[in-house]
Amino acid sequence: MLTTSEQIVYTNEAKCRDCYKCVRVCPVNAIRMSGGQASVVNERCIMCGTCIRNCPQNAKTYRRDIHKVREFLDGGYTTAVSIAPSFPALFNEWEIKRIPSLLRKLGFRYVYETAVGAFYSAWFSATELQSKDKRNLVCSACPSFVNYVRKYHPSLTDQLSGVDSPMIAHAKIIRSTVGSDVKTIFIGPCIAKKGEAGEPGNKGLVDAVLTFDELLELTEEKGISIDTLEESCFDSVPAGASRLYPVSGGFFRTAGIDYSGLKDSVTAVSGYEEVSELIRMLKEEKGVIAEALFCQTGCTNGPGLKSDIDLHSRKRRVIRYAAAGAESTGNEYDPMPYTDGSISFARKITPSPVTEKQFTEEQVREVLEHTGRINDSDRLDCGACGYSSCYEKALAVLRGMAEKEMCLPYMKKMAEQRSDKIIESTPNAIVILNYKLEIIKINPAFRRFFVCGNSSIGKPISLIIDPEHFIRLRESREEKTEIQQEHPKYGLVCHQLIYKLKEENQIVGIFVDVTKNLTDTRKLDDLRRQTIIQARELLNHQIEMAQKMAQFLGENTARGEILVENLIQLTADPAKSVNDKSAKNWLWDTGTSKR
Numbered sequence: 025m026l027t028t029s030e031q032i033v034y035t036n037e038a039k040c041r042d043c044y045k046c047v048r049v050c051p052v053n054a055i056r057m058s059g060g061q062a063s064v065v066n067e068r069c070i071m072c073g074t075c076i077r078n079c080p081q082n083a084k085t086y087r088r089d090i091h092k093v094r095e096f097l098d099g100g101y102t103t104a105v106s107i108a109p110s111f112p113a114l115f116n117e118w119e120i121k122r123i124p125s126l127l128r129k130l131g132f133r134y135v136y137e138t139a140v141g142a143f144y145s146a147w148f149s150a151t152e153l154q155s156k157d158k159r160n161l162v163c164s165a166c167p168s169f170v171n172y173v174r175k176y177h178p179s180l181t182d183q184l185s186g187v188d189s190p191m192i193a194h195a196k197i198i199r200s201t202v203g204s205d206v207k208t209i210f211i212g213p214c215i216a217k218k219g220e221a222g223e224p225g226n227k228g229l230v231d232a233v234l235t236f237d238e239l240l241e242l243t244e245e246k247g248i249s250i251d252t253l254e255e256s257c258f259d260s261v262p263a264g265a266s267r268l269y270p271v272s273g274g275f276f277r278t279a280g281i282d283y284s285g286l287k288d289s290v291t292a293v294s295g296y297e298e299v300s301e302l303i304r305m306l307k308e309e310k311g312v313i314a315e316a317l318f319c320q321t322g323c324t325n326g327p328g329l330k331s332d333i334d335l336h337s338r339k340r341r342v343i344r345y346a347a348a349g350a351e352s353t354g355n356e357y358d359p360m361p362y363t364d365g366s367i368s369f370a371r372k373i374t375p376s377p378v379t380e381k382q383f384t385e386e387q388v389r390e391v392l393e394h395t396g397r398i399n400d401s402d403r404l405d406c407g408a409c410g411y412s413s414c415y416e417k418a419l420a421v422l423r424g425m426a427e428k429e430m431c432l433p434y435m436k437k438m439a440e441q442r443s444d445k446i447i448e449s450t451p452n453a454i455v456i457l458n459y460k461l462e463i464i465k466i467n468p469a470f471r472r473f474f475v476c477g478n479s480s481i482g483k484p485i486s487l488i489i490d491p492e493h494f495i496r497l498r499e500s501r502e503e504k505t506e507i508q509q510e511h512p513k514y515g516l517v518c519h520q521l522i523y524k525l526k527e528e529n530q531i532v533g534i535f536v537d538v539t540k541n542l543t544d545t546r547k548l549d550d551l552r553r554q555t556i557i558q559a560r561e562l563l564n565h566q567i568e569m570a571q572k573m574a575q576f577l578g579e580n581t582a583r584g585e586i587l588v589e590n591l592i593q594l595t596a597d598p599a600k601s602v603n604d605k606s607a608k609n610w611l612w613d614t615g616t617s618k619r
């Protein structure tokens with residue numbers, strides 16, 4: 025099993041929110057759900073990138089190879105870049121003319137278009153077609169399509185063309201012209217090319233694969249602005265119409281095969297639906313000649329090419345560039361030196377079937393029963409889980425690819441059961457009314473609060489309680505109201521939350537019994553009132569005391585003044601007799617006696 029860093033398409037677990045979106049979009053069910061995480065099973069994955077485009081959390085991603093390219097550029101290696109013919113889809117006309125300069129500025133020694141290799145792929149495929157007799161033959165530069173056939177329709181592998189893809193053909197040409205120690209870097213819109221470069225038969229030909237998105241990252245990292253660059257040319261010119269290769273039908277044009285869409289045995293397909301149709305044809309018919317690309321409309325819609333430009337405009341840019349290239353280069357086409365067979369562009373594609381463990385009907389039925397899919401009528405085959413039928417999903421559970429709980433109707437039912445349980449057991453009264461304010465549902469607490477039974481169902485709420493607040497909410501634009509209401513008939517005071525269920529045209533009332541709280545509050549208020557009265561009495565008493573004290577202090581002050589006066593007099597007149605009447609007074613007044 026590959027580690028995350030070796031795997032080409034993988035999940036960033038921290039971002040995965042368990043939404044099953046990738047499971048639903050993956051055309052080959054290569055995503056395993058386990059413990060609330062969606063992981064890509066490498067053996068099943070065809071690297072089409074569909075999950076990457078569709079994940080709302082950007083949790084699906086692919087292996088980045090920029091670090092490798094940095095090493096080559098900074099390590100003094102001789103480097104050659106091969107840029108896929110879909111590159112004009114990403115840039116405007118002005119920028120397209122500066123792409124060779126950009127690649128040189130980034131540090132690549134040789135800058136080429138993969139279209140050079142595409143010409144030879146088409147040339148040798150056309151030769152192969154001439155000798156195919158009545159056999160079907162599918163020419164595909166698309167590794168996702170090739171993976172799809174090898175893994176899921178292995179019996180059709182021998183109907184695939186035995187000629188190298190443009191990337192591999194070009195890598196062979198680069199090695200033969202620049203030298204075997206060259207580091208070849210392919211840049212394109214495709215994630216699956218990363219896998220193709222690592223195939224055992226291709227080892228050592230392409231040293232790194234960057235997507236266009238990675239190219240832009242590298243450009244930004246190096247602080248290069250295309251605006252500041254000069255127009256320049258690539259180091260060689262591709263032959264024929266090979267710059268059209270990335271658009272559906274481009275291979276046929278390059279190979280010179282009559283493809284007008286009117287010959288029923290010659291077909292160009294793109295996108296999963298058309299690919300599935302082609303697979304059916306290959307199984308049922310003979311003499312089919314096909315060109316297949318897994319991305320809808322072709323590589324200009326590859327997962328490594330993020331662009332705001334619509335698919336039609338991208339295609340037009342490629343077509344315009346191909347046409348302009350042919351005009352500007354006149355007869356200076358590559359002299360086609362490799363058509364003589366001096367380089368072998370043969371490839372061997374071997375089947376790599378995904379083996380599915382088989383299970384008995386009994387085992388499948390057990391899983392189906394677990395999620396309540398007992399009878400045929402319970403099996404909705406809704407596809408919400410990402411599998412085409414309840415049966416397929418049950419098989420996926422047994423194969424360890426899916427979790428039992430991934431069934432939406434089952435989850436909904438469970439949630440309903442759970443909420444039913446809450447409604448049944450809550451101590452708060454709940455009533456659900458229709459817009460005519462007739463009772464649809466009541467819970468046990470409601471029956472207890474308002475002394476009623478299930479016979480109230482269908483009757484107006486006004487027969488049980490004052491409906492005023494329900495009426496007001498129904499007539500207003502408000503979504504909910506929260507009030508406290510007395511129900512004297514039942515000796516209750518309730519805190520009430522009343523809200524609308526708009527889609528259902530229903531009104532829900534939740535009643536919380538606050539009678540006891542209210543009684544306690546009233547008791548508390550009484551206590552508070554009594555305390556205030558007592559406090560007030562105490563205060564009055566203290567004021568009275570204070571006044572008396574003040575009076576007393578006032579007397580003492582007057583006496584003190586007399587004493588001080590006497591003392592001064594005594595100090596000033598030592599001869600004054602202590603027997604003097606006034607002197608006796610002050611001695612007496614400074615005593616410790618109680619008064």
Ligand code: SF4
Nearest residue numbers: 050069070072073075
């Ligand atoms: S890359 Fe394609 S095949 Fe692989 S997991 Fe994603 S959607 Fe499935």
Ligand code: SF4
Nearest residue numbers: 166214318319323326
């Ligand atoms: S159509 Fe092109 S970009 Fe898409 S998977 Fe195939 S080769 Fe890659």
